[in-house]
Amino acid sequence: MPKHDLFSIGEVAQMFHLSVGSLRHYEKAGLLKPEYISPESGYRYYSTRQFEVLTTIRFLRILDMPLEQIRDFLNNREISKMQHMLQNQKEAILQKKKELELMERKIDQQLVLIEDAIHSDLGRISVKHILEKRVAWLKNTVSPKSYFDLETSIRQLENGQNGAGIWLGKIGVGIALSRLKEHAFSTYDMVFLTLDFDEPYTGTTEIWPACDCACLRFCGSHKDAPRQYELLLNWIKENRMVPYGFSRETTLIDDGITSDPDRFVTEIQIPVHPIQE
Template structure:
């Protein structure tokens, strides 16, 4: 049985690049066992197969080179156990992160499907659930760049870009709504999900009875739908009880086709 192998043979046997084996030799992680004095060729022995397999295994787990060097230099069981437990904790942390992302994506897909399939230009009487929101009292006039207040909202609440799957909304105050001023917004908010936890303060929108309407377009097209909601409210002897909630469900962030944009307006109400 062959006992010694060249670096090229080791590379083919273990599917490890020659440059990687040379690097392991250079740093002392895996040095060839035998050197031919006549031609200065260096050879690995079969006794080193297990070590190279272990190195490959630890690299697959993402264990850093310096930690592998520590282990092989001291060869203690406790060192290996500690190294593997630390890696296990890192993997569990990544699993939790991926599970949170998966839940966010699932919710977003449900929201998109709901926005695409719900009838437009139709008023529904709904009860919205309680929402946790990151909230910013900031006047926004229709036509202004909304990205700046969104950025300010994110900065104030310590929200990073990973929250982008959440819903952004704006509100018109009760006095402006009752005065038929539908082009000036009093606040901007971001709907938070179960996984979203921030050190800064947040606000709760309570569960309420609301009138809901969805239409093709953006905030720029909302005025006529506010009028339609108020006409329905007067017809049914309802009274406005809070600021509006206006959310663009499908916009340029999802599609370039403006004909597919969908915006939702929600008005809380009570019976007079």
């Protein structure tokens, strides 16, 4: 082929908005061999008949098609094969889209949680109606001083979840009702993970029904909670209510978000109902 009908690797890279490195990578992967390689200089040249192949490669790469599949197709080009490849890639993209949408929702939830925690009315006790929750939980006795002391339990809840994504504010601990009544707050009887209702999880889950809870947010973490339980239970008694379920305690802002202990925020919720006269 006459030299004037050839294009240098730099010219081809510029025409197709690629780097020279990408073209060399395609050559090494067996996708696109240069039309001519100068024996003296080693310079690579391409002809127009290779442009359509390069267009196909770029199209399939934009679809995130693996190079191995592209090479296999180029070595055996058939309409049905292209259809099959595109259908498979579409299904993979739809699955990835679902995963990205779930991640976007997790990010939005985390931003809302942090913003809400930042503006907490610390030390104020009130009764809130807590919506039903889907949870996975372990009956583990733990005495956490910080979020990181829960790591062993978190790993158990994550086991086999294929990247379930445990986020701050979704892991909590609880004290059984019997020990709340005894004012025994040094250890916890359970560790739980709050899940979205449509969030994939291969382990056992259950629905905690909606309930009214006496709630208190305070500056600190789990190690600071015993004093807050005393305040909360005294308030419940003074307001002629009784606890009827285990506590739910979560760190909304802790070591995982900030190194400043003065900005830690933890919330305790205890299900309550009025004393029947």
